[in-house]
Amino acid sequence: MTEDERKELCMRMRTLVVFRAVLDDPVIAALVDTLGIAAGLGHDDAPLAEAYAGFVSELFATGTCSLGAHVQEVVLDDENVYLRRRGARAEVPRVLADAADAELQTLARLAALTPDDLLTHVPTELRGTLARYEVERTDLVGIYRERLADIHRHGFGVYARHHVFRMDDAGQVVPVHHPDPIRLADLADYEREKGIILDNTRALLAGRPAANILLTGDAGTGKSSTVKAVANELASEGLRILEVHKEQLHRIPGLLDELTKNPLCFVIFIDDLSFARDDDNFAALKAILEGSVSAKSANVAIYATSNRRHLVRETFSDREGDDVHLNDTLQEIVSLSDRFGIHVSFHRPDKATYLDIVHQLAEADHVTMDEGELDLLAERFATRRGGRSARGARQFVDSLVARQ
Numbered sequence: 001m002t003e004d005e006r007k008e009l010c011m012r013m014r015t016l017v018v019f020r021a022v023l024d025d026p027v028i029a030a031l032v033d034t035l036g037i038a039a040g041l042g043h044d045d046a047p048l049a050e051a052y053a054g055f056v057s058e059l060f061a062t063g064t065c066s067l068g069a070h071v072q073e074v075v076l077d078d079e080n081v082y083l084r085r086r087g088a089r090a091e092v093p094r095v096l097a098d099a100a101d102a103e104l105q106t107l108a109r110l111a112a113l114t115p116d117d118l119l120t121h122v123p124t125e126l127r128g129t130l131a132r133y134e135v136e137r138t139d140l141v142g143i144y145r146e147r148l149a150d151i152h153r154h155g156f157g158v159y160a161r162h163h164v165f166r167m168d169d170a171g172q173v174v175p176v177h178h179p180d181p182i183r184l185a186d187l188a189d190y191e192r193e194k195g196i197i198l199d200n201t202r203a204l205l206a207g208r209p210a211a212n213i214l215l216t217g218d219a220g221t222g223k224s225s226t227v228k229a230v231a232n233e234l235a236s237e238g239l240r241i242l243e244v245h246k247e248q249l250h251r252i253p254g255l256l257d258e259l260t261k262n263p264l265c266f267v268i269f270i271d272d273l274s275f276a277r278d279d280d281n282f283a284a285l286k287a288i289l290e291g292s293v294s295a296k297s298a299n300v301a302i303y304a305t306s307n308r309r310h311l312v313r314e315t316f317s318d319r320e321g322d323d324v325h326l327n328d329t330l331q332e333i334v335s336l337s338d339r340f341g342i343h344v345s346f347h348r349p350d351k352a353t354y355l356d357i358v359h360q361l362a363e364a365d366h367v368t369m370d371e372g373e374l375d376l377l378a379e380r381f382a383t384r385r386g387g388r389s390a391r392g393a394r395q396f397v398d399s400l401v402a403r404q
Contacts (some may be wrong), residue, residue: 017103021266056130069141072143163235179232180228190226193345211341221389250284354388
């Protein structure tokens with residue numbers, strides 16, 4: 001690379017517009033500084049070798065030794081105006097598209113820089129002692145265009161790298177780095193219930209009308225596991241799941257406004273939901289389900305689980321109080337669950353179903369035991385745990401695997 005080529009590339013990087021946020025990446029920032037010194041553009045008092053070493057140190061700290069791989073990751077993660085407009089199927093002005101194409105070419109050139117391109121002016125004896133990073137040729141422009149063409153399955157930014165999210169205490173959406181890996185094949189029985197949820201979620205992904213779903217039933221019957229398994233099953237098709245706690249329900253309207261602009265589909269998941277009679281969150285959820293605070297988003301559905309058929313706890317005072325409109329009050333209490341388009345009940349399994357679940361799990365985990373003995377031990381386990389459940393069956397088989 002000639003001196004003029006180094007200067008030109010450095011100035012192109014310093015004048016990025018569409019992909020300007022990539023300059024905030026520590027590795028790329030250090031690389032551009034090093035390139036500038038190598039090209040004689042300012043920072044003349046900064047030794048080139050020292051700047052180069054700082055850049056390579058930043059690169060290695062990311063866990064990769066390949067400059068091309070790192071630049072590709074940063075570019076694909078960048079949530080810029082061009083990407084957002086493409087994801088929202090909005091019109092992209094020609095000047096914006098041209099700028100994005102030109103900057104992609106610049107970033108591809110940056111990704112192809114070799115240590116020798118940067119160390120031309122470093123004495124040979126010193127150059128031989130400096131760490132070398134890997135030079136990996138990648139078709140950055142081609143990969144980016146492929147991602148754009150499939151943006152409704154891959155997404156962009158953090159949503160392209162993760163498929164499970166939660167809302168933190170500050171109301172920010174953050175990724176879950178180690179989500180439960182459960183799959184539908186891991187869940188024995190409840191085929192009808194799983195099918196209803198899977199079909200509704202596939203409708204959401206296909207752009208067809210999809211309902212909000214309420215999953216009710218005893219603890220341990222597999223409500224939450226089913227939602228998580230569906231999310232894992234359909235992640236590659238463009239589904240993302242975002243868990244919100246009951247105390248965060250008032251944030252959902254703002255969240256819907258943001259998710260509506262995203263090319264992916266989302267399940268907002270509220271686990272173990274119930275309310276006290278005077279709970280402010282009751283009104284918040286009611287308004288959300290009715291669509292009175294935010295129009296229903298075509299790419300978002302709300303799935304909630306509860307151990308209660310009616311989400312608001314009725315008390316004796318609710319039934320016997322002096323409320324003039326007592327009947328209306330009780331009707332409001334029991335009707336919240338009816339505002340979900342689909343209600344799926346997960347019933348505690350009877351003996352035959354429970355043992356069938358145990359047999360399926362034991363076979364999948366290669367547990368070898370006489371069937372009669374297996375049934376006897378499974379029933380004893382259920383008795384000690386307060387009753388039969390899918391979760392109890394899983395825990396029982398896990399205990400057998402641990403002893404093998």
